Amino acid sequence: xxxxxxxxxxxxxxxxxxxxxxxxxxxxxxxxxxxxxxxxxxxxxxxxxxxxxxxxxxxxxxxxxxxxxxxxxxxxxxxxxxxxxxxxxxxxxxxxxxxxxxxxxxxxxxxxxxxxxxxxxxxxxxxxxxxxxxxxxxxxxxxxxxxxxxxxxxxxxxxxxxxxxxxxxxxxxxxxxxxxxxxxxxxxxxxxxxxxxxxxxxxxxxxxxxxxxxxxxxxxxxxxxxxxxxxxxxxxxxxxxxxxxxxxxxxxxxxxxxxxxxxxxxxxxxxxxxxxxxxxxxxxxxxxxxxxxxxxxxxxxxxxxxxxxxxxxxxxxxxxxxxxxxxxxxxxxxxxxxxxxxxxxxxxxxxxxxxxxxxxxxxxxxxxxxxxxxxxxxxxxxxxxxxxxxxxxxxxxxxxxxxxxxxxxxxxxxxxxxxxxxxxxxxxxxxxxxxxxxxxxxxxxxxxxxxxxxxxxxxxxxxxxxxxxxxxxxxxxxxxxxxxxxxxxxxxxxxxxxxxxxxxxxxxxxxxxxxxxxxxxxxxxxxxxxxxxxxxxxxxxxxxxxxxxxxxxxxxxxxxxxxxxxxxxxxxxxxxxxxxxxxxxxxxxxxxxxxxxxxxxxxxxxxxxxx
Amino acid sequence: xxxxxxxxxxxxxxxxxxxxxxxxxxxxxxxxxxxxxxxxxxxxxxxxxxxxxxxxxxxxxxxxxxxxxxxxxxxxxxxxxxxxxxxxxxxxxxxxxxxxxxxxxxxxxxxxxxxxxxxxxxxxxxxxxxxxxxxxxxxxxxxxxxxxxxxxxxxxxxxxxxxxxxxxxxxxxxxxxxxxxxxxxxxxxxxxxxxxxxxxxxxxxxxxxxxxxxxxxxxxxxxxxxxxxxxxxxxxxxxxxxxxxxxxxxxxxxxxxxxxxxxxxxxxxxxxxxxxxxxxxxxxxxxxxxxxxxxxxxxxxxxxxxxxxxxxxxxxxxxxxxxxxxxxxxxxxxxxxx
Numbered sequence: 014x015x016x017x018x019x020x021x022x023x024x025x026x027x028x029x030x031x032x033x034x035x036x037x038x039x040x041x042x043x044x045x046x047x048x049x050x051x052x053x054x055x056x057x058x059x060x061x062x063x064x065x066x067x068x069x070x071x072x073x074x075x076x077x078x079x080x081x082x083x084x085x086x087x088x089x090x091x092x093x094x095x096x097x098x099x100x101x102x103x104x105x106x107x108x109x110x111x112x113x114x115x116x117x118x119x120x121x122x123x124x125x126x127x128x129x130x131x132x133x134x135x136x137x138x139x140x141x142x143x144x145x146x147x148x149x150x151x152x153x154x155x156x157x158x159x160x161x162x163x164x165x166x167x168x169x170x171x172x173x174x175x176x177x178x179x180x181x182x183x184x185x186x187x188x189x190x191x192x193x194x195x196x197x198x199x200x201x202x203x204x205x206x207x208x209x210x211x212x213x214x215x216x217x218x219x220x221x222x223x224x225x226x227x228x229x230x231x232x233x234x235x236x237x238x239x240x241x242x243x244x245x246x247x248x249x250x251x252x253x254x255x256x257x258x259x260x261x262x263x264x265x266x267x268x269x270x271x272x273x274x275x276x277x278x279x280x281x282x283x284x285x286x287x288x289x290x291x292x293x294x295x296x297x298x299x300x301x302x303x304x305x306x307x308x309x310x311x312x313x314x315x316x317x318x319x320x321x322x323x324x325x326x327x328x329x330x331x332x333x334x335x336x337x338x339x340x341x342x343x344x345x346x347x348x349x350x351x352x353x354x355x356x357x358x359x360x361x362x363x364x365x366x367x368x369x370x371x372x373x374x375x376x377x378x379x380x381x382x383x384x385x386x387x388x389x390x391x392x393x394x395x396x397x398x399x400x401x402x403x404x405x406x407x408x409x410x411x412x413x414x415x416x417x418x419x420x421x422x423x424x425x426x427x428x429x430x431x432x433x434x435x436x437x438x439x440x441x442x443x444x445x446x447x448x449x450x451x452x453x454x455x456x457x458x459x460x461x462x463x464x465x466x467x468x469x470x471x472x473x474x475x476x477x478x479x480x481x482x483x484x485x486x487x488x489x490x491x492x493x494x495x496x497x498x499x500x501x502x503x504x505x506x507x508x509x510x511x512x513x514x515x516x517x518x519x520x521x522x523x524x525x526x527x528x529x530x531x532x533x534x535x536x537x538x539x540x541x542x543x544x545x546x547x548x549x550x551x552x553x554x555x556x557x558x559x560x561x562x563x564x565x566x567x568x569x570x571x572x573x574x575x576x577x578x579x580x581x582x583x584x585x586x587x588x589x590x591x592x593x594x595x596x597x598x599x600x601x602x603x604x605x606x607x608x609x610x611x612x613x614x615x616x617x618x619x620x621x622x623x624x
Numbered sequence: 625x626x627x628x629x630x631x632x633x634x635x636x637x638x639x640x641x642x643x644x645x646x647x648x649x650x651x652x653x654x655x656x657x658x659x660x661x662x663x664x665x666x667x668x669x670x671x672x673x674x675x676x677x678x679x680x681x682x683x684x685x686x687x688x689x690x691x692x693x694x695x696x697x698x699x700x701x702x703x704x705x706x707x708x709x710x711x712x713x714x715x716x717x718x719x720x721x722x723x724x725x726x727x728x729x730x731x732x733x734x735x736x737x738x739x740x741x742x743x744x745x746x747x748x749x750x751x752x753x754x755x756x757x758x759x760x761x762x763x764x765x766x767x768x769x770x771x772x773x774x775x776x777x778x779x780x781x782x783x784x785x786x787x788x789x790x791x792x793x794x795x796x797x798x799x800x801x802x803x804x805x806x807x808x809x810x811x812x813x814x815x816x817x818x819x820x821x822x823x824x825x826x827x828x829x830x831x832x833x834x835x836x837x838x839x840x841x842x843x844x845x846x847x848x849x850x851x852x853x854x855x856x857x858x859x860x861x862x863x864x865x866x867x868x869x870x871x872x873x874x875x876x877x878x879x880x881x882x883x884x885x886x887x888x889x890x891x892x893x894x895x896x897x898x899x900x901x902x903x904x905x906x907x908x909x910x911x912x913x914x915x916x917x918x919x920x921x922x923x924x925x926x927x928x929x930x931x932x933x934x935x936x937x938x939x940x941x942x943x944x945x946x947x948x949x950x951x952x953x954x955x956x957x958x959x960x961x962x
Binding site: 069071082084427428429431433453461462464469471479481483484485486487488489490491523525526529530532545549550551552553554567568569570571572574575576577578579 | 626628630633634635637638639640642643678680681682683684686741786788888890894895896897898899900901903904938939940941
């Protein structure tokens with residue numbers, strides 16, 4: 014490359030929309046009042062840079078080439094030539110000094126493309142430096158050109174932060190009031206359409222049949238490409254027109270399919286909404302519509318290796334007065350949409366206006382579409398339990414009898430799980446063993462090998478503790494795609510009768526392959542979990558009573574925080590599961606700034622599902 | 625990286641000055657947690673030699689040890705696993721006298737400040753691995769006592785992430801299955817011995833004697849090795865023979881495996897076929913490498929090997945080294961010589 018300075022005089026200035034920190038324009042002179050010098054960014058060699066992928070080679074049997082895994086993105090380097098012009102050497106040097114004062118610090122580089130509707134890209138500058146590009150001819154003209162390098166985080170941010178408000182259902186008490194909208198025992202009024210995703214083909218009408226008298230089945234065309242060719246992504250939508258009814262605040266669809274789908278949305282009259290909670294086969298949608306006459310549910314499947322396109326079964330449609338809870342309203346789940354094209358830092362707030370959250374506060378996030386939820390209590394099939402309304406699960410299990418839980422395997426995405434439980438002893442302290450096992454069941458019969466073990470749990474001062482019982486690979490035995498199977502998890506005292514009675518409040522399986530787990534202890538009314546972000550580069554967990562964080566302090570001791578999760582906010586939908594041991598109906602909200610590869614989109618509330 | 629580091633009871637990630645990266649931690653069988661290292665910004669980060677280090681995955685501990693080396697100029701931090709405290713603790717009893725009982729010595733060392741939470745090792749009372757009279761010269765180190773105890777029982781000892789010392793036989797049940805034809809470890813007869821000749825000092829004849837243990841299956845050829853039991857003091861011929869047979873059972877008739885294998889979810893599963901999450905792989909687990917014959921005479925088309933060392937880092941690939949790996953590179957030969 015030739016010396017960049019030879020290009021400078023032939024270039025027009027870059028758009029007048031480049032600033033440092035939003036306040037220091039790197040623009041042409043006529044826009045800046047009060048500057049005794051002119052400052053221009055030249056188009057020559059201007060470069061916003063690109064994220065540097067950080068990868069690792071994975072061993073394989075390829076003769077040539079290699080499998081490569083993308084780990085993360087490294088910083089980008091942006092480079093601009095900035096020309097300072099002044100009437101005298103003093104102002105020329107002042108321009109240089111003022112430019113220098115903006116560099117070598119954490120700030121933003123904000124760029125608005127020329128089109129009137131283009132949103133601003135905010136590059137997060139980690140550091141920056143300047144280099145003098147000397148030219149004797151320019152010195153005579155009182156002009157100096159500096160090459161400025163900005164080292165930026167790899168992705169750009171939208172200009173505005175998005176706040177995902179907490180779900181509140183004023184005046185409603187748990188459990189929710191459930192009103193049937195359609196029990197799907199008959200096909201009356203239902204219509205279904207099918208289409209290949211991403212094609213321009215029109216929606217094709219497909220038959221709706223009754224399935225076992227308890228569900229309707231939308232039959233996709235059987236003729237597809239012959240196996241084992243990958244079947245293309247497909248989509249089904251089912252619709253029904255109703256006499257006007259009040260659907261607010263929540264509508265629940267119970268749906269299943271022979272294959273795992275990866276997207277669900279509901280059109281309520283003219284508005285599309287995405288699920289606000291997914292629990293197993295139940296998809297909950299929030300709507301403010303009090304006079305609904307039309308519902309249309311759309312489900313998308315990814316590309317599948319399968320001889321046939323999957324069918325959709327709708328088992329039930331109902332209206333809920335509030336979202337359901339797991340056990341008690343101390344355990345809540347919700348799904349949020351994260352905008353952007355890159356993962357982004359964010360902040361979760363778990364709050365209650367009047368009552369302390371803890372004991373334990375658990376926050377678990379994941380972005381899997383299987384309907385997986387961590388709590389085992391709602392899936393209890395045997396054991397010795399009594400009702401304890403102040404417990405998280407609403408029950409207390411005496412572990413002298415094994416407490417057995419059975420979850421649908423379809424709702425257990427394969428991966429590394431932490432089996433954890435809230436366990437109590439009546440008094441004192443000591444170390445006691447807890448036995449656990451996990452086994453796959455097909456048709457009610459155990460198959461494959463069981464995973465099992467015994468873990469020694471130590472109580473020192475608190476009588477009720479969160480105890481990690483095991484790290485296990487689930488499912489213990491996998492089953493064919495679409496097969497109906499369950500996983501049974503048993504937790505017991507291996508030596509019943511000796512030592513104190515150990516009681517279990519609630520147990521969870523947290524998938525750590527696809528999610529992140531934070532467990533903190535607080536006696537305050539609010540807890541915030543902030544992702545690592547510039548400038549500090551570390552995450553933080555804050556607790557306090559005031560909503561404006563004016564009395565918030567950081568939790569950083571192992572005795573205050575039992576698990577620190579790296580909560581990842583990928584674009585798309587993410588599920589947040591929370592447990593607040595001390596209070597029901599804690600409000601969970603989330604705020605973040607959408608992150609993009611290079612250019613932000615304008616964020617709108619309008620949703621149009623991919624089809 | 626989903627793991628998190630706590631030093632001296634504080635989460636490094638939740639303090640503003642202690643952002644870290646490049647964490648690697650290893651475990652060995654026997655011994656358990658072995659080394660950990662990570663990097664932080666240069667300068668004094670308030671982390672000093674001897675502070676306890678715990679690494680967690682979720683709320684579960686996965687590694688425990690203490691800070692062994694701090695380099696504030698480069699920001700490099702190294703920690704030694706909990707088991708390695710035994711290298712530096714003497715085998716004493718609660719009164720400070722030399723002890724020949726591993727469990728007594730562990731309890732006394734914990735009382736003197738060794739950062740172990742306890743042990744589940746059955747008492748050696750009545751069958752001490754070292755003759756008490758041989759301690760007149762001075763105490764052994766705790767590690768030597770535990771090694772002698774484990775050898776006597778044909779077992780291994782280790783300290784896990786819960787800081788509890790355990791002793792038990794090496795597993796014989798595979799936890800993981802390595803896909804056939806993918807990556808197979810090589811085999812070597814370097815570490816193998818068919819005959820073990822053990823010299824010991826007889827307590828009945830007050831002379832030096834030899835106890836011989838033989839692997840009658842002899843599947844891999846007739847290698848011979850000498851073992852010295854003299855450091856354990858006087859013993860009966862029965863005890864010497866028992867120890868020798870346990871040593872043969874544990875170390876002798878084993879196929880040595882060359883090299884290490886890199887595994888990930890594409891080539892490793894559990895018994896039920898679920899792809900592995902490599903963070904669940906730990907030292908001491910058994911891996912069945914399918915599709916590989918150990919020698920020309922066997923009909924079983926697989927090799928079972930126990931994971932002797934595993935190194936975890938931020939990737940989804942993990943490198944495992946089989947137990948009893950033949951020393952085929954310079955570093956391994958030096959370590960062996962030491």
